[in-house]
Amino acid sequence: MTTAEEDEWWIISSPGIRKCRRCKRWIAQGERIWRRQTNGAMYHIDEARCATALPMADPPPFVPATVEEYWQVFERAAASLESAKWTFAKTMPDVPHEWTHRRSWKTQSPERDAMFTDAVLRIKQLGIERRWRSMVNRKLDINDRYYWVMDPIKAPAEVGWLINRAVRLTYEAAPPQWFPTWPAPLESLVTEAVEGPLKDRSVLDIGATWVAATQEARRYLAIGPPKDLVRLNETTGCALILETGVQGFYDPLRFDVVAALYGAANHLSRTELERLPLLTTPGGVVIAMFDKTAVPTVFTAVWPTCTWREVGAYYFVVVR
Numbered sequence: 001m002t003t004a005e006e007d008e009w010w011i012i013s014s015p016g017i018r019k020c021r022r023c024k025r026w027i028a029q030g031e032r033i034w035r036r037q038t039n040g041a042m043y044h045i046d047e048a049r050c051a052t053a054l055p056m057a058d059p060p061p062f063v064p065a066t067v068e069e070y071w072q073v074f075e076r077a078a079a080s081l082e083s084a085k086w087t088f089a090k091t092m093p094d095v096p097h098e099w100t101h102r103r104s105w106k107t108q109s110p111e112r113d114a115m116f117t118d119a120v121l122r123i124k125q126l127g128i129e130r131r132w133r134s135m136v137n138r139k140l141d142i143n144d145r146y147y148w149v150m151d152p153i154k155a156p157a158e159v160g161w162l163i164n165r166a167v168r169l170t171y172e173a174a175p176p177q178w179f180p181t182w183p184a185p186l187e188s189l190v191t192e193a194v195e196g197p198l199k200d201r202s203v204l205d206i207g208a209t210w211v212a213a214t215q216e217a218r219r220y221l222a223i224g225p226p227k228d229l230v231r232l233n234e235t236t237g238c239a240l241i242l243e244t245g246v247q248g249f250y251d252p253l254r255f256d257v258v259a260a261l262y263g264a265a266n267h268l269s270r271t272e273l274e275r276l277p278l279l280t281t282p283g284g285v286v287i288a289m290f291d292k293t294a295v296p297t298v299f300t301a302v303w304p305t306c307t308w309r310e311v312g313a314y315y316f317v318v319v320r
């Protein structure tokens with residue numbers, strides 16, 4: 001481009017979406033560019049720079065080869081995000097959230113810098129589109145929080161510089177309760193399926209209905225909709241509980257028993273059902289109870305090696 005008198009040097013200092021008028025590619029933060037004074041159009045400094053600029057494009061589709069790979073990718077992003085340094089945005093107390101800056105990852109190591117890029121990419125690929133006020137962002141659930149970036153979806157992940165997170169229930173209505181009434185217990189059946197004393201077992205209870213496990217298990221963690229969890233907490237007073245779905249659940253430890261009892265399993269998507277065996281320790285067991293609004297192919301298709309039988313109003317399914 002030939003430069004005219006109305007052009008000026010310009011240094012991009014703030015983040016935001018900026019495209020080169022010539023090559024349509026990304027202009028980076030901190031980059032020295034040409035800016036046309038008359039209309040504000042921005043250009044890379046020369047064509048050589050245009051050739052190396054990152055393209056603006058939707059994130060590449062995430063096509064995992066296996067179920068395991070999908071959840072490994074999710075857990076890697078969850079682990080790096082949970083271990084980041086988070087700062088409360090104290091200038092915006094009316095919209096409570098926290099942020100982490102790429103700078104604090106970059107200073108740790110080049111690997112950590114690459115993990116930041118990966119986290120930005122995964123938020124865009126795996127996140128769910130949500131509207132808040134006039135903004136629509138993809139937000140990735142990890143336990144009781146969601147994570148998002150302000151960059152446009154087409155911005156390359158390599159230029160992402162800030163990730164936000166907030167407690168989901170601060171901004172979203174609570175999901176519906178799973179159990180209109182406290183389910184009639186079939187605890188002896190469940191204990192039988194565990195094949196051993198609960199005191200030696202760690203238990204993940206999806207739906208939070210297994211009262212004996214809260215009192216006896218070596219480790220007990222419940223996940224599910226908040227009102228069900230509140231009820232469990234009132235019943236036992238000592239349960240470790242987390243408002244999240246299986247989709248957003250992250251815990252680096254595995255469980256001897258993963259249970260979704262009394263129809264809780266009906267509330268899980270196929271992707272979530274596929275994950276349950278991956279959350280167990282070697283030799284661990286999944287116990288799932290579907291009410292009869294489901295048909296057996298729902299679980300036999302996901303877990304071909306499962307055993308199952310009818311118990312009262314439920315299909316009682318065991319996966320080893």
Ligand SMILES: [Zn+2]
Pocket residue numbers: 020021022023024025043044049050051053
């Ligand atoms: Zn350009």
